[in-house]
Amino acid sequence: MKKIIPILLFIFLLACTGEQSNMGDLLEEPYHPIPVKIATDLPFPKMVIPTDNPFTEQGIALGRRLFYDPILSVDSTISCSSCHHLANSFTDKRSVSLGVNQTPGNRSSMSLLNIGYHLSGLFWDGRSSTLERQALIPVEDPLEMKEVWPQVVKKLKEHRAYPALFRQAFGISDRDSIQKELVVKAIAQFERTLISSGTSKYDRVKKGLATYTPNEAMGEDLFFDITADVKDAECGNCHNAPFFTTFEYANNGLDDVSDVTNFKDKGRGKVTGDIYDNGKFRIPGIRNIALTAPYMHDGRFETLEEVLEHYDTGGHPSPTVHPLIRPLNLTALEKQQIIAFLHTLTDTVFVQNDAYSNPF
Numbered sequence: 001m002k003k004i005i006p007i008l009l010f011i012f013l014l015a016c017t018g019e020q021s022n023m024g025d026l027l028e029e030p031y032h033p034i035p036v037k038i039a040t041d042l043p044f045p046k047m048v049i050p051t052d053n054p055f056t057e058q059g060i061a062l063g064r065r066l067f068y069d070p071i072l073s074v075d076s077t078i079s080c081s082s083c084h085h086l087a088n089s090f091t092d093k094r095s096v097s098l099g100v101n102q103t104p105g106n107r108s109s110m111s112l113l114n115i116g117y118h119l120s121g122l123f124w125d126g127r128s129s130t131l132e133r134q135a136l137i138p139v140e141d142p143l144e145m146k147e148v149w150p151q152v153v154k155k156l157k158e159h160r161a162y163p164a165l166f167r168q169a170f171g172i173s174d175r176d177s178i179q180k181e182l183v184v185k186a187i188a189q190f191e192r193t194l195i196s197s198g199t200s201k202y203d204r205v206k207k208g209l210a211t212y213t214p215n216e217a218m219g220e221d222l223f224f225d226i227t228a229d230v231k232d233a234e235c236g237n238c239h240n241a242p243f244f245t246t247f248e249y250a251n252n253g254l255d256d257v258s259d260v261t262n263f264k265d266k267g268r269g270k271v272t273g274d275i276y277d278n279g280k281f282r283i284p285g286i287r288n289i290a291l292t293a294p295y296m297h298d299g300r301f302e303t304l305e306e307v308l309e310h311y312d313t314g315g316h317p318s319p320t321v322h323p324l325i326r327p328l329n330l331t332a333l334e335k336q337q338i339i340a341f342l343h344t345l346t347d348t349v350f351v352q353n354d355a356y357s358n359p360f
């Protein structure tokens with residue numbers, strides 16, 4: 001008996017020290033966050049960065065990894081990038097996105113280009129106010145990643161690489177300090193780096209580094225109503241420069257609805273509770289529009305030709321349709337000229353940027 005006790009005690013001590021070194025191992029990881037500044041030569045306003053989520057190299061790197069990691073989904077089949085592909089300016093080519101088990105969602109995926117500048121609400125209906133809050137949603141959406149946060153956090157704590165990466169990004173001292181709040185902070189940091197490169201033809205023309213073809217120039221004039229003797233296609237009132245959106249909510253006449261309560265997707269009205277917001281959706285920024293088909297919140301239009309046809313006919317009547325949605329009487333050539341102009345908004349350098357690609 002006398003001999004067993006010290007042995008048991010020894011084993012017990014071993015177990016404890018094993019445990020302790022496991023908890024304390026993160027302190028050996030360096031924590032030297034390198035601050036990052038947003039740089040763009042485009043006339044964009046200053047991006048608002050939350051004071052509790054400063055932008056660092058390590059935070060961005062962690063966020064990029066999480067964005068591409070299916071660990072956030074219930075069965076490790078999909079990641080954020082499954083519905084937001086870099087090559088398509090972070091959309092997914094579908095009218096509605098597919099979640100785990102190929103379950104169809106309700107709306108079309110949205111481009112994440114310049115997403116850090118969006119201050120009037122995220123999603124088609126603006127129901128999320130910040131990128132940090134937005135990133136909480138897809139993980140638990142039953143039509144998307146169908147996972148629960150405590151489970152994601154558990155998987156990350158037990159992961160061989162993540163605890164050290166969270167330490168490097170946020171200075172945590174043990175695995176148990178990994179929380180969903182830090183996960184979404186990192187993802188938001190990565191998303192804030194998704195900024196126009198400034199090399200689209202449109203931007204190069206504005207910088208005096210390129211010139212439009214005659215059709216592109218006519219398309220810009222129709223779009224923005226620059227000269228009085230060219231028709232006004234009204235586009236620029238809602239899709240204005242530099243982001244090609246006013247960030248407001250509008251009904252652009254997609255549905256023929258006589259009663260304001262009858263919209264299939266109420267859009268903004270469901271968020272504000274105001275029935276006169278029914279049928280309104282966030283005016284999307286249309287930089288990179290040639291890469292993000294199909295179009296509209298439900299992906300109903302496959303091509304830009306169909307989009308132009310829609311606006312040209314004046315859309316469908318409903319109580320909340322915007323007054324600028326009216327028959328435009330454009331000729332076939334004028335519609336093609338607007339489309340030629342829309343193509344000048346394509347930013348190929350952005351969609352080929354290695355810093356945004358899958359790090360695995």
Ligand code: HEC
Nearest residue numbers: 079080083097098099107108109110122123124135138144
């Ligand atoms: C199953 C497909 C799917 C997955 C997975 C997914 N998204 Fe999305 N995302 C969408 C769709 C669809 C919308 C528009 C939904 C709506 O308006 O209701 C959207 C909208 C967004 C927006 C709003 C964009 C804007 O302009 O307002 C952001 C930001 C975003 N997603 C980021 C993420 C992040 C981060 C993840 C991973 C944590 C993620 N998404 C996972 C399909 C997906």
Ligand code: HEC
Nearest residue numbers: 233234235238250252281282283284295296297311322324
């Ligand atoms: C009254 C404001 C308004 C005007 C004017 C307007 N749009 Fe839009 N546009 C919107 C809204 C709102 C949406 C999103 C509608 C939805 O999905 O429910 C949209 C969507 C689009 C889309 C699809 C974007 C995507 O990501 O799917 C394109 C392309 C587009 N507009 C181009 C144009 C062009 C070209 C013109 C001029 C002929 C124009 N718009 C005029 C408000 C407007």
